[in-house]
Structure formats: structure tokens, C-alpha cells
Amino acid sequence: xxxSNKKNTGLEKIPLDFVSGAIFGIGSVLGKTxxxxxxxxxxxxxxxxxxxxxxFCFWHCQILPIAYIFRNIGMTAVVSASKDxxxxxxxxxxxxxHTIRGSSSRGQIGVIRQCNRVLAQKxxxxxxxxxxxxxxxxxxxxxxxIALMANAxxxxxxxxxxxxxQLNSWDKFIIPKPFTTITIRIGSxxxxxxxxxxxxxxxxFTHEIxxxxxx
Numbered sequence: 001x002x003x004s005n006k007k008n009t010g011l012e013k014i015p016l017d018f019v020s021g022a023i024f025g026i027g028s029v030l031g032k033t034x035x036x037x038x039x040x041x042x043x044x045x046x047x048x049x050x051x052x053x054x055x056f057c058f059w060h061c062q063i064l065p066i067a068y069i070f071r072n073i074g075m076t077a078v079v080s081a082s083k084d085x086x087x088x089x090x091x092x093x094x095x096x097x098h099t100i101r102g103s104s105s106r107g108q109i110g111v112i113r114q115c116n117r118v119l120a121q122k123x124x125x126x127x128x129x130x131x132x133x134x135x136x137x138x139x140x141x142x143x144x145x146i147a148l149m150a151n152a153x154x155x156x157x158x159x160x161x162x163x164x165x166q167l168n169s170w171d172k173f174i175i176p177k178p179f180t181t182i183t184i185r186i187g188s189x190x191x192x193x194x195x196x197x198x199x200x201x202x203x204x205f206t207h208e209i210x211x212x213x214x215x
Contacts, residue, residue, distance in 0.1 A: 013093055020087035023064070024094055030175070031068040034161075036182040043189055044155055046070055046124065053122040053150075054189075057143050057209055058157040060131045061171040063088070065159045065182055071095035076118050076125050078102070078111060078142075080132035100125075103132070103142065112146055119150040129209060136171045139213065144205035148192050154205075156187035156212035187212045 016024060038045060046056065050073050058066050067077075076098040079085045089099045100118070102111035115125055127146065129139040147154050160183045161176035176182055190208050195201045 014086055014090040016090050016094075017087065020090040023087070024091045026175070027064050027068050027091070030178055031065075033178045034065070034069075034176055034180060034182055036065075036069050036159075036184060038184045038186060042184075042186040044186060046075070046186075047073060050074055050124060051122045052124060053119045053152055054124050055119070055143060055147055055152050055154045056124060056126045056157050057129050057139075057154055057213065058126070058159070059137055059171070059213060060128050060134070061136065061173050062159045063128065064174070065161060065176050066157060066184075067092060067095055067097065069159070069182070069184065071097065074098065074123065076100060076123055078115065078125065078127050082132060084132060097126075098123075112142075112149060115146045116150045119146075119152045125152070129206075129213075130171070134170045137214070139206050139210040141202050141206045143209055144202045147190075148195065148201055148205060151192050153192070154190040154209060156190075156209065158185045158187075158213065158215055159183070160185065185215070187215075 072095065077092055079089050079092065079099045079101055080103060081101045085101060089101070092099055100111055100114045102108040118125055127143045129143045130137055143154060146152070161174065161180050163177040163180040165175045165177065167173040190212060195205050198204055
């Protein structure tokens with residue numbers, strides 16, 4: 001079950017440590033130089049449509065550019081209840097993201113309920129389906145479970161920097177280089193109702209998210 005520790009709720013502001021401070025500083029400095037645009041004909045614009053009660057999914061390796069680009073729009077992100085999650089939350093809070101702490105796919109009923117509540121309030125939620133520890137670019141069932149329970153549409157999001165550094169981490173974390181151009185691609189919506197009459201609904205929905213993010 002989700003910890004009752006107040007720090008893990010995402011409501012209390014978490015101080016930056018050396019690692020999170022470096023991420024926040026590097027992201028903020030580099031981010032000011034990035035040029036980015038949402039690809040033409042995107043089915044939704046997160047900057048404008050902030051109150052739709054939908055789920056955005058993207059890979060762990062693309063957290064930095066996506067979190068920075070979509071700062072200040074009131075997004076709620078699911079972040080693991082771990083030390084790394086504390087650091088991610090500290091950075092996210094300073095870019096004005098809200099957080100729900102815990103895993104969306106490992107029996108965390110409390111996290112699922114919190115997501116359902118946020119989605120019912122027509123607030124958008126971000127879920128990283130291969131986090132927090134991978135395997136990289138392999139969708140876990142948490143996002144599909146939440147989408148089906150909340151009847152929330154899922155939109156796959158990918159970020160493509162023209163030039164970037166790539167770390168030798170489990171997720172091959174990317175850091176866009178200064179002044180590079182980043183293309184944000186938002187894929188076609190995946191509707192829970194399309195799976196209402198199917199068996200193995202979670203597995204099939206998860207497979208659709210996997211296909212949509214594998215571009």
C-alpha cells in the first residue's frame with residue numbers, strides 16, 4: 001500500500017539535493033535555448049486543452065525535455081515512491097507539475113484511486129509506462145488499468161530532439177543539446193470503450209500503447 005508519509009504524497013515541497021539540483025539547473029538552462037513545436041495535425045494540444053481528464057504516456061528516457069516543455073500547465077504525474085522519485089518530484093514541483101507518488105502497475109491501489117480522482121476532476125495525468133526501473137520502452141499494465149477504470153483516453157507522446165546527448169543508463173536517458181530543435185509528436189487517441197467488449201482488456205490496451213509509442 002502507498003506510504004502514509006506526507007513527503008510521499010507529492011503535496012509537500014521536496015528540497016533539491018545535489019542530483020536533483022543539477023538536473024533542475026541543467027534542464028532550466030538548456031531548456032531556455034531549445035526550440036520546440038508540436039507536430040502538425042496533433043489530435044490534442046496539452047498547452048490549450050489542460051482540462052480534458054486524459055492520460056499522456058511517454059518513455060522514461062524523454063522525461064527531461066517533456067517535463068520542461070510542458071511545465072506550468074498543471075499536469076499531474078505519477079512518480080515512484082523512492083529516492084529517485086523524490087528527486088524527480090523535487091524537479092517536477094519547480095516546473096509546476098503536480099505529483100502522485102507510487103507505482104501505477106504493482107498493486108498500488110491508492111495510486112490508481114488518486115489517478116481516478118484527478119481524471120474525474122478533468123485534470124490531465126502523465127504516466128511513464130516503462131518507469132521507474134524498466135525494462136526500457138516496455139509498457140507495463142498500469143496505464144491501461146487506470147485508463148480503463150477511469151474511462152480516460154490515452155495519448156502517446158514522443159519527443160525527438162535533432163541533437164542530443166544520451167546517457168549510459170538503463171533507459172538511455174536523453175539530454176537535448178543547446179539550441180537544438182525538438183519535435184513533439186502526439187499520437188492518435190486510444191479509447192477505453194474500444195476494449196469494453198474484449199477479453200484480456202488490460203493486456204490488449206497495453207499492447208496498443210506499446211504500438212503507439214514504438215515509432
